[in-house]
Amino acid sequence: MEHQLPQLPYPQTALEPYISSETVAYHHEKHHRGYVTKLNELIKDTEFEEMELSDLILRSSGPVYDQAAQHWNHSFFWECLRPATAAAPSQTFIQRLRENFGGLEEFKLRFKETAVSNFGSGWTWLVQKEDGSLEILNTSNAENPLRVELRPLLTLDVWEHAYYLDYRNSRADFVGAFWEVVNWDFVEANLELKRPQRERAFNRSLPSTDSRRPH
C-alpha cells in the first residue's frame, strides 16, 4: 500500500498574510512529501507495508514511526487551518475552554506559552483525555498523542520549517498569527461527544491513503 501526500483543503495562497504561500508550498510539497516518500521506502517489503497509517502510529517504532507520525501530524495540521475569517469557536466550545482553561483568551495564552517553550523541534497540541477533559501538551520531533491514548483536537507544527521564512526566529509571532487561520469547526468536530456524526468527523481527520477528499 502506497501512502499518498494529501491535497491541501485550500489553495496554497489561502492562509496569507498569516502563513505565506511560499511557506505552505515548501512545507507541503517538500517537507510533508519527503516524509511520505521516506515512509514508503522504509515499509517496502516489511511487515508494515499493508498497515493503515493510524496502525503504524500505534505499532511501529524507530524510523518507520517517525515518518508515519510526521505524515499523520502534517495531514492533521493542514485540516486544522483554513483561510482567515472572523470565525470564532462556537459558544459550546468556548464553554469547554472556560471549564478547562478559564476562557478562550486564557487558553490561547497557555497554548502560546507551551508552544514557545517546546525546546527544539516538535508539535503543540490540544488534546482530549479519556475523562473528557482538555489538555495542552508538547511533543518532541514526530511524537503523536494517539500513542498515549490522547485524542488530538488541534495541533501546531513548531518545527522551524513551519515558520522560518515568514517569522524567522520568532515562534511567538507565528503562534499569534496561527489563531487567525485556525479551523475551529474542525477542532470542535474532533471532540468525542458520543454522537455518531462527530465520531465520523474525527475518523475522517485520521488520514488514510484512500479517503482524502479532492478539492
Ligand code: MN
Ligand atoms: Mn512540518
